[in-house]
Every structure is written in structure tokens, then in C-alpha cells.
Amino acid sequence: MEKPTIDQIAASLKEKFGDSIIAQEQHYDFPVFIIKKEALFSIVRFLYDDENYQFRYLTTMCGLHYPDAEQPFGMMYQLHSLTNNIRLRFKAFTTKSDLQYDSLIPIFSGANWMEREAFDFYGFTFKGHPNLKRILNVEDMDYFPMRKEYPVEDGTRTDKDDTMFGRKAAAFKKLN
Amino acid sequence: MELSKDIKEKEYTTLNLGPTHPATHGIFQNVLKMDGEIIVDTEQTIGYIHRAFEKLGEHKPFYQITTLTDRMNYCSSPINNIGWHMTVEKLIKAELPKRVEYMRVIIMELSRITDHLVCNSVIGVDTGAMTGFLYIFQWREKVYEIFEEICGARLTTNIGRIGGFERDFNEVAWRKIKSFVKEYPRALKEFESLLMRNRIFMDRTIGCGPISAERALNYSFSGPNLRAAGVDYDVRVMNPYSSYNEFDFIIPVGTQGDTYDRFMVRQQEMWESLSIINQAIEKLEKLEDKTSFHADIPDFYLPPKEEVYNDMEALIYHFKIVMGETDVPKGEVYHCVEGGNGELGFYLISDGGRQPYRLHFRRPCFIYYQGYPEMIKGGYLSDAILTMSSMNVIAGELDS
Numbered sequence: 001m002e003k004p005t006i007d008q009i010a011a012s013l014k015e016k017f018g019d020s021i022i023a024q025e026q027h028y029d030f031p032v033f034i035i036k037k038e039a040l041f042s043i044v045r046f047l048y049d050d051e052n053y054q055f056r057y058l059t060t061m062c063g064l065h066y067p068d069a070e071q072p073f074g075m076m077y078q079l080h081s082l083t084n085n086i087r088l089r090f091k092a093f094t095t096k097s098d099l100q101y102d103s104l105i106p107i108f109s110g111a112n113w114m115e116r117e118a119f120d121f122y123g124f125t126f127k128g129h130p131n132l133k134r135i136l137n138v139e140d141m142d143y144f145p146m147r148k149e150y151p152v153e154d155g156t157r158t159d160k161d162d163t164m165f166g167r168k169a170a171a172f173k174k175l176n
Numbered sequence: 177m178e179l180s181k182d183i184k185e186k187e188y189t190t191l192n193l194g195p196t197h198p199a200t201h202g203i204f205q206n207v208l209k210m211d212g213e214i215i216v217d218t219e220q221t222i223g224y225i226h227r228a229f230e231k232l233g234e235h236k237p238f239y240q241i242t243t244l245t246d247r248m249n250y251c252s253s254p255i256n257n258i259g260w261h262m263t264v265e266k267l268i269k270a271e272l273p274k275r276v277e278y279m280r281v282i283i284m285e286l287s288r289i290t291d292h293l294v295c296n297s298v299i300g301v302d303t304g305a306m307t308g309f310l311y312i313f314q315w316r317e318k319v320y321e322i323f324e325e326i327c328g329a330r331l332t333t334n335i336g337r338i339g340g341f342e343r344d345f346n347e348v349a350w351r352k353i354k355s356f357v358k359e360y361p362r363a364l365k366e367f368e369s370l371l372m373r374n375r376i377f378m379d380r381t382i383g384c385g386p387i388s389a390e391r392a393l394n395y396s397f398s399g400p401n402l403r404a405a406g407v408d409y410d411v412r413v414m415n416p417y418s419s420y421n422e423f424d425f426i427i428p429v430g431t432q433g434d435t436y437d438r439f440m441v442r443q444q445e446m447w448e449s450l451s452i453i454n455q456a457i458e459k460l461e462k463l464e465d466k467t468s469f470h471a472d473i474p475d476f477y478l479p480p481k482e483e484v485y486n487d488m489e490a491l492i493y494h495f496k497i498v499m500g501e502t503d504v505p506k507g508e509v510y511h512c513v514e515g516g517n518g519e520l521g522f523y524l525i526s527d528g529g530r531q532p533y534r535l536h537f538r539r540p541c542f543i544y545y546q547g548y549p550e551m552i553k554g555g556y557l558s559d560a561i562l563t564m565s566s567m568n569v570i571a572g573e574l575d576s
Contacts, residue, residue, distance in 0.1 A: 027508045028266060057409075058396050059512075060521055060538040076523070076536075078510065082393075082407070085414055089510070110396035113546050121230070136223035136575055145231055152228075152235050 003084045004052055006031045012050075017043060030089050037075070037092035041102035047079060047088075048107050055079040055088065058108040061115070063122035064091070067148045071095050075124060077104075103128040121146035186211055191557070195224050199561045201298060202571035206548075206560075213556050218549045222542075226575040233535035237500050238264050238338060239478065241535070246332035248539060249573040252291035252516035254283045254323065254335045259513035262417060263522040264338045267509045268476060273468040276340040277419040278456045282353065283326070283335060284418070284513070285449040285456070289360075290316045291516030292400070292442040292449075295568040299439050300371055302562050303380045312367045318356055325349035339477035340470025357453050364446060372443065381436040385551040385563025392433060395547040398540045399518020401567055404441045405433030411514040422459070423452050435559075435566040442568075475502040500530020517541055517568055541573040 013021050013033065020039030025032045035043060047055035059078040066072050071093035080087045092101070103126035104111035115126045116135040123144040126132060134141065143150060189212075194205040205221040229244045236244070245256035258280050265272065293316055297309040320330040325348050327335040336342065345353075371377045387397075392405040402409055410427045412420040428444035430437025470477050474493050483490035496502050506528045512521035521538030544567065551567075552560040 028510075030508075030510055032508075057393060059519065060523065060536070060543075062523065062534075062536040064525075064534060078523075082409055082414075087415075087510075108396065109391070109394045110543055110546060113542065117542075134223075136226040138223075145228065152231060 004086070006086070009047075009053060009086070009088070013043065013046075016046060027089075030087060032089045032091060034091050034093070037094050037101055040075075040077070040090065040092050041104065041107075043090070044077070044079065044104060044107055047081075053081055053086075054083045055081045055086075057082050058104065058110055058114075059087065061104075061111070061118065063118040063124055063146060064093075065122060065146065065148050069093070073099060073122065073124070075101055075118060099123055100125045100127055102126070105129060120144075123147070188216060193557075193560075195221070199302070201565055202569065202574075204564070204569065204571065204574075208557070208560070210557070215552050215555055215557060215560055218552065218560075220545070220548065222545070223575050225571050229537065229576040230535055233532055235531055237498070237530045238476075238504075238532075239497070241532070242336075243332070243334050245537075246334055247572050248537065248576060249291070249516055249520070249541070249570045250331055251294050251568075251570060252287040253331065253333045254287040255291075255513060255515045256520065257333060257335045258284055258418075259511065259515065259520055260522055261336055261338050262513065263509060263511040263524055264476070265471075266511050267507060267524060267526055268338075268473065268505060270339055270471050270473050270476070272340065272471045273465060274419065275460060275463055275465045275468050276470060278460050278463070279341065279345065279469065280336070280418050281420065281423070281456045282453050283323075285452045286319050286322060286353070286356075288449050288514075288516055289446050290319045291568070292446050295516075295565070296371075296439055296442050296446075297367070298565045299381070299435065299562065300377070302565050303377055305371060305374075305377065308367050308370045312363060315356075315360055315363055318352070318360075322349055322352045322356065325352060337470060337478055339473045340468075342470075342478070343480070344467070344469040353453070354457070357450055357457070361447075361450060364443075364450075368443060372440070378436060381439060381562065381566075382434060383432070384435040384559045385555065385566065386432050386434040387547060387551050388433060391550065392544075392547065395544060395550075397518070397544045397547060399514065399516070399544075400438060400441045400445060401433075401544055402518065403427060404430035404437035406431050409519075411512050411519050415512070417511070417513060423455050425452050435562055438566045504528055504530075512538065515540060517570065517573065518544070537576055539573045539576055541569050542576070545569050545574055 010024050017039050020036045021033055023034040047053050057080040059080045061077045064074040064076055074091050074093040077090040101124055103115060113135060115129055118124045119132055120134040120137050121144060189210045191208040191210050193208055194200050195203050203224040207219045208215055209217040233241050242257050242260055245260045246253040248256050293312055297312045300308040323333050324330050326345055327333050387405055389406040392402050406429050408427045408429050425448045428441050430441050478497055479490035479493050484494045504526050506526055508525040510521060510523045512519050518540035523536040524532050525534040527533040552563050
């Protein structure tokens with residue numbers, strides 16, 4: 001069977017999902033599709049099931065945060081068709097009030113921990129995830145550390161107020 | 177899975193395996209639900225050595241991130257370092273001399289050998305064969321001596337620079353590399369003959385912790401663990417980097433995806449790595465270029481320290497690079513290399529600033545360790561230990 005081109009894939013996605021495909025970009029060697037998050041599951045399902053494309057390998061996924069954007073939160077997914085050696089990246093953006101995505105676990109068992117990681121670091125929730133809890137951070141953490149507003153220094157620590165290194169303006173004020 | 181009635185009525189033992197246990201070779205916790213000696217279910221806890229690399233990466237200039245990558249898979253840190261450098265090179269569209277690419281291939285294959293060597297000899301230890309481990313470990317030492325000669329460090333190497341290496345390999349390094357590829361086959365052969373057709377070892381490992389190709393793909397396995405299940409996915413062949421397309425090597429694949437297959441795949445890969453190193457040395461000798469060891473990208477390649485002290489231009493570039501004054505293109509790249517454990521990916525979003533805007537590591541360990549409960553269910557506790565060491569789960573990479 002002939003290897004499908006990116007244009008063919010883009011055309012069939014456009015045909016099947018229409019308005020859910022917001023934009024198509026090319027970043028270096030990667031074709032990127034900006035999609036609506038509601039359509040994510042069905043798009044991945046379609047690409048997985050299609051005999052011609054066979055995108056049956058979930059390379060990775062991760063959260064994104066652009067605080068100044070209209071839709072500040074987003075998830076990035078990368079699919080790989082091992083038979084055709086085509087890799088695709090999908091991005092689905094959303095607002096802070098609606099952080100729920102469809103879980104990809106019914107398609108990829110490997111999505112389990114990747115989604116837990118995205119929940120742990122950004123606070124995304126995944127509909128249908130069987131065990132959505134923090135994975136790398138402590139369970140009683142009450143913030144999402146990868147969001148841009150959280151500083152690298154642990155905000156919950158009180159023992160680090162060494163003003164000499166300008167860590168915290170607040171600590172400096174406290175001394176004066 | 178529907179449990180039969182008599183199992184339902186049974187009482188189970190809960191066993192806490194880890195977080196620190198000498199048999200788990202790292203900090204992993206598994207809460208096992210056990211029926212006698214059979215594992216019924218397990219719950220994994222990870223994150224004990226989480227160091228927030230992705231968050232730190234957003235606050236560090238490109239060069240300081242190299243040291244973070246060291247500490248992921250510390251059994252083969254040069255691959256991580258070079259993978260990261262190649263990601264930045266892809267972002268800035270740097271062209272590298274062939275000589276640098278071949279030198280990188282030598283370093284990466286050497287570290288693949290150390291990675292597989294540790295994993296395979298530890299499988300031996302867990303089956304009760306300590307000898308192989310003690311015997312073969314001195315060869316890791318010899319590779320570390322090569323790294324030491326090239327970059328000054330051994331375990332967390334921080335090897336190379338964006339654009340190449342900080343200095344050319346010296347005479348001693350070449351001599352050590354050549355004597356390693358000449359003498360290692362004999363030791364590896366001996367190690368092989370100790371375990372490969374050993375009845376006890378085979379009885380112990382065949383059928384232990386198997387996974388099918390479909391399940392392995394569904395769990396996004398990569399590297400030797402995926403290949404042991406029978407899928408010939410190797411980043412070096414699928415999406416070649418650093419001139420791997422010019423090398424002639426085979427991808428060993430298994431059929432059962434059990435511990436023995438994982439052992440055999442790693443074993444065969446060490447032979448392939450040796451052959452790749454030999455080919456690289458040959459190619460280097462044929463090259464006309466005998467001196468270049470870095471690309472000509474003064475905006476990103478840190479100048480040698482003695483030039484920084486004595487040369488105006490070098491001082492300016494050093495200052496610009498260290499203070500993050502050079503212009504980095506905006507954009508996002510994903511670059512992956514075949515690490516010791518599989519597809520090691522770097523997803524980098526640059527907004528033109530001195531640090532990445534977002535940096536995500538695709539860590540093969542983190543992804544394939546999910547498949548562990550499925551692989552050990554219904555097996556013995558001692559098989560679970562063996563399965564874990566044959567999967568080569570590295571805590572540093574798992575937790576980032």
C-alpha cells in the first residue's frame with residue numbers, strides 16, 4: 001500500500017471532522033493540527049482505526065500553559081504511525097474554567113500515566129480516567145506546579161527567606 | 177478479569193515491596209496483593225526522586241539543561257546529553273561536520289553498551305548468578321575511563337556542547353576506545369556463555385513476565401522491551417539522526433516479550449553497538465577532515481576557556497551565551513534518540529528567550545513501567561523482581 005501523505009491525512013481529517021480542525025501548521029519536521037478538544041477522542045480513534053493510516057503508537061502527551069492567550073491551557077498529543085513512519089502532533093486549547101478532556105485510555109493503555117502527569121502538573125482532568133490522582137508529586141499538594149504562575153521555589157516553604165539572594169521580595173520587606 | 181468463586185473467598189496478603197529494597201534496584205514502591213506466593217494485583221507508587229526537571233528546564237539556559245538530562249537515565253547519560261544538544265541544534269538549524277556525527281555515534285554506542293551491560297548482568301544477579309555481574313562490571317569501568325578522558329566526568333557526564341564536543345578526543349581516548357572494541361568481545365562472549373544457554377538461567381527467565389506485541393505497543397513501549405515483544409521499532413532506523421543511516425546494523429527482535437527475550441535483545445544489541453563503533457572508527461579514518469570537533473556556530477558553541485581569557489571575540493561570545501543574549505529562533509521542535517531504554521524524546525518550545533518556554537521529556541521508563549502490573553499478574557514474587565530488572569526501570573528517568 002502506498003504511504004499516505006500529510007496532505008491526504010489533512011484532507012480526510014477536514015472531510016470527516018470539518019470545523020473541529022482549526023488550523024494546520026508545520027513546525028520543523030512535524031505537522032501540527034490545532035483541534036477542538038471535543039473532537040480529540042474521535043480524531044484519535046479515526047486515525048487509529050483507519051487501515052491506511054494506522055496511527056497506533058502514542059508517542060507522548062503533555063500540558064501547555066500560555067497565560068496571556070485567549071485560551072491559556074492546552075494539551076499536546078503526538079501520534080506515530082509505525083507502518084508508514086508518519087508522526088503527527090495535535091494541540092487542543094481550552095480556557096481555565098473548562099479543563100476536562102476525554103481520556104485516551106480506551107484507545108491507548110499507555111495514556112494512563114501520561115494523563116495523570118498532566119493532571120498532576122497542570123490540573124487537567126480526563127473524562128473516563130479510572131485512577132486520576134497525582135503521580136509524581138505528593139498527594140496533599142494543593143497547587144499545580146507547572147502552571148506559569150508558580151515560581152520554581154516551593155511557595156509553601158517558610159525556612160528559605162535568605163534575602164541576600166533576592167529570592168523573595170516579601171521576605172525582604174519582612175526584615176525591614 | 178473475572179475471578180472464580182474460591183479466589184473471591186480467599187484472604188489475601190498485602191506485601192509492601194519497596195520503596196527501598198535491595199532487590200528493586202532503585203526507589204520503587206509496589207503494594208502487592210498476594211495469594212500465597214502468587215501476585216494477584218499490584219499498585220505502583222512512583223515519584224520518590226522527582227526533581228521537577230520540566231519546571232527547572234523552564235528557568236535554565238540551554239547549557240544548564242544538559243546537566244539535568246544527565247540525571248535521567250544515569251546508566252547512559254551521554255545519550256541524554258547528546259540527544260538534548262541535537263534538539264537545540266535542530267531548533268537553531270545547525271549543520272554539523274560529519275566527523276562530529278561519527279564521534280557522537282561512538283560515544284552513544286559506548287553508552288548503550290554500558291546501559292545494556294548493567295541491565296543484563298543484573299538479571300544474572302537476580303537469578304543467582306553473581307559471577308557474571310562482578311566479571312563484566314570492569315568493562316563498564318573501562319568505558320567510564322573513556323568518558324573521563326573525553327569530558328572529565330564518569331557517571332553524570334555533561335558530555336559535549338551544542339554543536340559538537342568541547343575538545344577533540346585525545347590520543348589516550350582513541351587508544352582506550354580501540355582497545356575496548358578489541359578486547360570487549362572476548363569478555364562479552366564469556367559472559368554470554370555463562371548465561372545464554374545455561375539451563376538454570378533459561379528455566380528461570382523463559383516465560384517470566386511476558387507481554388505480547390499488541391499490548392506492548394498499546395502501552396507505548398519502546399526500545400529493547402518493545403523489540404523483545406517482536407516489534408522492530410528503533411529510532412536509529414526509523415528516523416535516523418547523527419548519520420545513523422550510513423551504518424549497517426540489524427535490529428534484534430524477540431518473539432515472546434519475556435525476560436529471556438529482553439536479555440537476548442540487549443545482548444545482541446551490544447554486539448551491534450560494537451560493530452557500529454568499528455564502522456564509525458573506519459569512517460573517521462577515511463574522512464579527509466581530521467580536526468573539526470564542533471560546528472561553526474559561535475553564537476551557541478561555548479568557546480574554549482583559554483580563548484575566553486585571551487581573546488576578545490571569544491570573551492564576547494562566552495558572555496553572550498552564558499547571559500542568554502544570543503537570539504534563539506522561536507518555534508517548537510521534537511527530537512528523539514534511541515536511548516538505552518527506547519525512544520527518548522525532547523519536546524522544546526522556544527519563545528526566543530534564554531530558556532525554553534516549555535520543555536517536555538518523553539521518558540521511555542515512565543511510559544513502559546505502566547505495563548508492569550499486567551506483566552507480573554499471576555506470577556511469582558521472585559518473577560516480579562526479575563521482570564523489573566529485565567525491564568531496566570531507572571528511577572531517575574522514571575521520575576525525572
